[in-house]
Amino acid sequence: MYWFFRPNIYLFELISFTNATPLEVGENPFLQFLSNHVADALWCLAIIFVVRQFREYKIPDIYSVILLVLPVVSEALQSVEVVPGTFDYLDILVYISLYTICFHREIHNMKILTKHTVGVVVVALFSICMVASTGDPVKYTKGTFRIPQGQDEIFSKPILSKVMRSAKRLSIVLRVPSSGEKVTEEQVQQKSSLYGVIETEFAKAGYIVRDRALFAKVLEQETQDYSKIGKATETDFILEVSRFGEYQYKVETYKDESGAMQTNPNPVTFNGVILDFKLVSVKENDLVGAYTFYYTPCTVGCAGEFSEFGRKKYNTFEETGYIPLDFFKSSARRLIAELEKYR
Numbered sequence: 001m002y003w004f005f006r007p008n009i010y011l012f013e014l015i016s017f018t019n020a021t022p023l024e025v026g027e028n029p030f031l032q033f034l035s036n037h038v039a040d041a042l043w044c045l046a047i048i049f050v051v052r053q054f055r056e057y058k059i060p061d062i063y064s065v066i067l068l069v070l071p072v073v074s075e076a077l078q079s080v081e082v083v084p085g086t087f088d089y090l091d092i093l094v095y096i097s098l099y100t101i102c103f104h105r106e107i108h109n110m111k112i113l114t115k116h117t118v119g120v121v122v123v124a125l126f127s128i129c130m131v132a133s134t135g136d137p138v139k140y141t142k143g144t145f146r147i148p149q150g151q152d153e154i155f156s157k158p159i160l161s162k163v164m165r166s167a168k169r170l171s172i173v174l175r176v177p178s179s180g181e182k183v184t185e186e187q188v189q190q191k192s193s194l195y196g197v198i199e200t201e202f203a204k205a206g207y208i209v210r211d212r213a214l215f216a217k218v219l220e221q222e223t224q225d226y227s228k229i230g231k232a233t234e235t236d237f238i239l240e241v242s243r244f245g246e247y248q249y250k251v252e253t254y255k256d257e258s259g260a261m262q263t264n265p266n267p268v269t270f271n272g273v274i275l276d277f278k279l280v281s282v283k284e285n286d287l288v289g290a291y292t293f294y295y296t297p298c299t300v301g302c303a304g305e306f307s308e309f310g311r312k313k314y315n316t317f318e319e320t321g322y323i324p325l326d327f328f329k330s331s332a333r334r335l336i337a338e339l340e341k342y343r
Helices: 010-014 029-056 061-079 089-103 117-132 159-164 185-204 212-221 226-233 324-340
Strands: 140-145 153-156 171-175 237-255 261-281 286-295 302-307
Touching (some): 029 089, 061 089, 171 212, 185 237
8 A cells, every 4th residue: 555655654765665656546536545544444454463462372451452542542643743644534433443343342351461571562563663654744834825705696586676665664584594402502692693793784774673583483383475474574575594604715825935826735724604695575475685705714815834735733824813793794784785786
């Protein structure tokens, strides 16, 4: 596996054993699996076979335990960048699966004996070999990333103009996604305050904002015929927040310390936010608009350190601050401005 896919490990360098033409993995999922996971699974199997021999030769259990946790410790150290390599949850799953299959009947029956010499030698050997099979230490590069502002996505039906002109003061109710089972009370309160910002902006713009809780009760009692719901609640529009969550930007190009544009082999990920609205005309019983707004980080540039694997170094990036309250407020104002075009 190392010869075909990862010939840059220390072991090959030490013995001057190089492969100048490793296999290209590309997007092939089978080759990706071979390159990223099979070598780790083989290490794990080798350890399992040695542990079985330890028990046969009555080597103390402490050495077996150390060997068995080595792969997991190695992954953990990679996750915090103490050891070179790329942390992968799938590797942890492979280790646990192999251990479960091989030791589900036997792991609790290992006897504690007194022989230590062979255990020390084998543990040391495996430790040295695992270090020798890692790649070069993680090297960080300083650079500045700039991400173009995400473009709003606006869709409105022509019939929206008819509904907007039907009354001097339009009434609207905000419909929000239901909270999941594992949502904390603090998260519920935070989201409630964010949705309250949207309602406040519509009230400032002259809309009649209906109570969400009362509207929800009417929905439970009435059918899904919005025209009937409209008569019961005297509501013109249902504004539904159909999605609110993280949106990832993957960026490859950056400016180096001299100001020249460079490309990183793997994209660096920055977290933005996406907010989707659906606008339903209650009287028309029809979806009359759909609107998507983006919060994009680093529009003026973010400076920090990152590795060739696309991993950002902790506490180095000064990403432009994001306040959800401001994003909800600006999104509501942009939506109101769009609707007012149809007056």
